[in-house]
Amino acid sequence: MSKTLPVQKNDYIDVEFEDLTHDGAGVAKVDGYPIFVQGGLPGEKANIKIIKVNKGYGIGRLIQIKEQSHFRVEIAKEDSHKYGGCQIQHISYEGQLKFKENQVRQVLTRIGKLEDVNVHPVLGMEHPWQYRNKAQVPVGEKDGKLISGFFKPRSHEIVDTNESLIQLAEVDEAIQAVKEVCRELGVKAYNEETHKGDLRHIMARYAKQTGELMVVMITRTADLPSKNKLVEEIVSRLPKVKSIIHNINSKRTNVIMGDKTKVLWGSEVIYDYIGDVKFAISALSFYQVNPDQTKVLYDKALEYAELNGDETVMDAYCGIGTISLFLAQKAKKVYGVEIVPEAIEDAKRNAELNAITNAEFAVGKAEEVIPKWYDQGIRADVLVVDPPRKGCDEALLHTIIEMKPNKVVYVSCNPATLARDLRILEDGGYKTVEVQPVDMFPQTTHCEAVAKLVLNS
Numbered sequence: 487m488s489k490t491l492p493v494q495k496n497d498y499i500d501v502e503f504e505d506l507t508h509d510g511a512g513v514a515k516v517d518g519y520p521i522f523v524q525g526g527l528p529g530e531k532a533n534i535k536i537i538k539v540n541k542g543y544g545i546g547r548l549i550q551i552k553e554q555s556h557f558r559v560e561i562a563k564e565d566s567h568k569y570g571g572c573q574i575q576h577i578s579y580e581g582q583l584k585f586k587e588n589q590v591r592q593v594l595t596r597i598g599k600l601e602d603v604n605v606h607p608v609l610g611m612e613h614p615w616q617y618r619n620k621a622q623v624p625v626g627e628k629d630g631k632l633i634s635g636f637f638k639p640r641s642h643e644i645v646d647t648n649e650s651l652i653q654l655a656e657v658d659e660a661i662q663a664v665k666e667v668c669r670e671l672g673v674k675a676y677n678e679e680t681h682k683g684d685l686r687h688i689m690a691r692y693a694k695q696t697g698e699l700m701v702v703m704i705t706r707t708a709d710l711p712s713k714n715k716l717v718e719e720i721v722s723r724l725p726k727v728k729s730i731i732h733n734i735n736s737k738r739t740n741v742i743m744g745d746k747t748k749v750l751w752g753s754e755v756i757y758d759y760i761g762d763v764k765f766a767i768s769a770l771s772f773y774q775v776n777p778d779q780t781k782v783l784y785d786k787a788l789e790y791a792e793l794n795g796d797e798t799v800m801d802a803y804c805g806i807g808t809i810s811l812f813l814a815q816k817a818k819k820v821y822g823v824e825i826v827p828e829a830i831e832d833a834k835r836n837a838e839l840n841a842i843t844n845a846e847f848a849v850g851k852a853e854e855v856i857p858k859w860y861d862q863g864i865r866a867d868v869l870v871v872d873p874p875r876k877g878c879d880e881a882l883l884h885t886i887i888e889m890k891p892n893k894v895v896y897v898s899c900n901p902a903t904l905a906r907d908l909r910i911l912e913d914g915g916y917k918t919v920e921v922q923p924v925d926m927f928p929q930t931t932h933c934e935a936v937a938k939l940v941l942n943s
């Protein structure tokens with residue numbers, strides 16, 4: 487088969503990159519045959535080596551750049567670029583924002599078959615580094631020593647590291663301190679292959695507005711060896727710590743957290759503010775990782791909801807009630823639904839904390855709970871969805887089409903599923919008025935966007 491292809495494995499060829507894939511690889515074409523090369527940028531000319539040929543596309547490795555893109559910048563840290571999730575560190579921030587805007591436009595046209603949607607330029611950060619308020623790192627062992635850091639891509643080998651380019655310094659410091667304490671006290675790292683050992687992951691979450699830190703140790707075993715000494719040392723080394731949690735995950739799985747958590751020390755939650763709203767966040771709850779941009783994102787969702795105080799709003803996938811409580815301040819009533827019970831406990835606590843009395847929360851699948859509300863006669867004027875990367879369940883989209891809220895605000899962390907879902911809503915009588923991408927994840931290929939849809943009259 488490969489005889490008919492324009493390139494062969496191990497060929498060295500000169501190419502010009504035309505495009506970028508959604509995961510940041512450069513695309514070059516030889517007689518129409520696409521070749522994906524990590525690190526290549528549109529407009530650049532380069533010599534590449536073909537390392538793999540498939541029927542429909544090839545993979546190449548960058549050998550030498552002959553003409554550089556003006557968007558190319560020096561890489562600040564090689565290991566973060568390779569393993570640490572900062573895949574587009576070689577693109578200037580201006581270039582990254584352009585890349586994300588194009589990505590949204592392209593999927594809306596290609597997957598969503600939407601023409602002429604008003605896509606705004608991406609709202610970016612002033613300082614697009616050290617923004618993440620959370621990290622969870624795998625723990626392993628090398629030469630008898632406990633290590634933690636990044637997984638090498640497509641492998642389970644851990645690269646030991648103490649700092650990243652995109653985490654808040656407090657998060658890096660917390661992970662490092664816990665790792666050192668565990669080393670000193672001889673805590674055994676979990677071994678995936680043998681399913682033996684104790685400590686699987688260390689997680690740290692820092693509330694930037696209040697300065698409160700949570701540390702979570704995730705173990706295979708129900709017991710955490712040297713527990714008291716561990717706590718004592720962590721508290722003395724991390725003055726900002728307010729909560730030390732033990733999570734138990736005894737399964738053979740890639741999922742990081744188990745269902746069981748115990749408070750080892752301090753509070754079950756830490757508190758943070760988004761704007762004026764205060765939030766309690768527990769270990770198992772989802773909380774946006776970029777606190778500065780979260781405010782930008784939620785303000786946009788609020789703007790798109792166009793509330794005047796008379797509306798009933800439903801917030802599907804509400805997490806700890808962040809968007810719900812933001813909107814409750816401007817709406818008559820908000821209903822939030824979320825699948826994680828702990829998150830709904832947090833959401834209820836958060837409503838109380840802010841003396842918000844017009845928000846109600848339910849545990850369950852959005853696609854099951856929202857139709858029930860509808861059957862009970864509850865009607866939404868505005869419906870907000872903020873689903874995980876796989877997008878909305880189709881049943882939920884059909885319920886929306888049946889319920890006919892005047893407005894839908896779609897917050898998405900995956901442009902491809904956003905485009906797919908917008909197509910279904912458009913076919914069901916909605917019009918996508920505008921889309922605002924917000925850069926929640928600088929240096930990475932991840933892309934967040936809010937879309938405003940109105941019911942066709």
Ligand code: SAH
Pocket residue numbers: 772773774802803804805806807808809823824825826829850851852853872873874879
């Ligand atoms: N809006 C929140 C949470 C968004 S993340 C915020 O901005 O903080 C998506 C949330 O959807 C997660 O909390 C996840 O637990 C929840 N979820 C996933 N599948 C769900 C489903 N089928 N029904 C309801 N919630 C779901």
